[in-house]
Amino acid sequence: MIYPIVKYGNPVLEKPTETVTVFDEGIQKLIDDMFESMYAAKGVGLAAPQIGIGRRIAVVDITFKEDPAAKLVLINPEIIHTEGRHTQSEGCLSIPDFRENVSRPNKVTVRAQDVHGKVFEKTGEELLARALLHETDHLNGKLYISHLSAIKRDLMKRKIRKLIKAGEW
Ligand SMILES: [Zn+2]
Numbered sequence: 384m385i386y387p388i389v390k391y392g393n394p395v396l397e398k399p400t401e402t403v404t405v406f407d408e409g410i411q412k413l414i415d416d417m418f419e420s421m422y423a424a425k426g427v428g429l430a431a432p433q434i435g436i437g438r439r440i441a442v443v444d445i446t447f448k449e450d451p452a453a454k455l456v457l458i459n460p461e462i463i464h465t466e467g468r469h470t471q472s473e474g475c476l477s478i479p480d481f482r483e484n485v486s487r488p489n490k491v492t493v494r495a496q497d498v499h500g501k502v503f504e505k506t507g508e509e510l511l512a513r514a515l516l517h518e519t520d521h522l523n524g525k526l527y528i529s530h531l532s533a534i535k536r537d538l539m540k541r542k543i544r545k546l547i548k549a550g551e552w
Pocket of ligand 1: 474477517
């Protein structure tokens with residue numbers, strides 16, 4: 384099932400999510416739906432709040448279907464190590480048509496659980512590091528615009544408010 388993507392302005396995007404404690408078929412189905420919804424929206428990462436579900440689950444595929452082995456399920460992820468710094472243009476499915484340069488660590492390790500509840504660690508660099516940080520942020524109720532300067536963030540929010548008012552969001 385393809386879920387519509389929740390856009391900026393919906394409070395579900397700015398609330399911390401609930402830890403997953405039960406790993407059942409419902410979780411497997413939700414993850415399948417999340418990958419389907421992410422691909423349909425042409426994204427390389429998706430967090431559950433972006434489909435209106437306040438649970439600590441995210442999916443990532445920075446190869447966008449090219450390498451099935453690159454599909455990553457992150458349940459209850461925590462960033463446990465970061466290294467370096469890298470600035471790159473970043474966007475978010477929940478804030479369509481906007482992109483900004485964001486400075487983030489260049490190498491990160493995440494500890495998470497897989498679909499069966501098994502704990503694993505994954506280290507990623509560059510785009511993967513950015514995706515791991517971006518999606519973990521989502522699960523903490525944090526959007527990438529929180530990493531921008533106040534001036535840039537306010538400008539973007541103003542533009543979005545105009546779009547909302549015009550019914551174009
Ligand atoms: Zn996002």
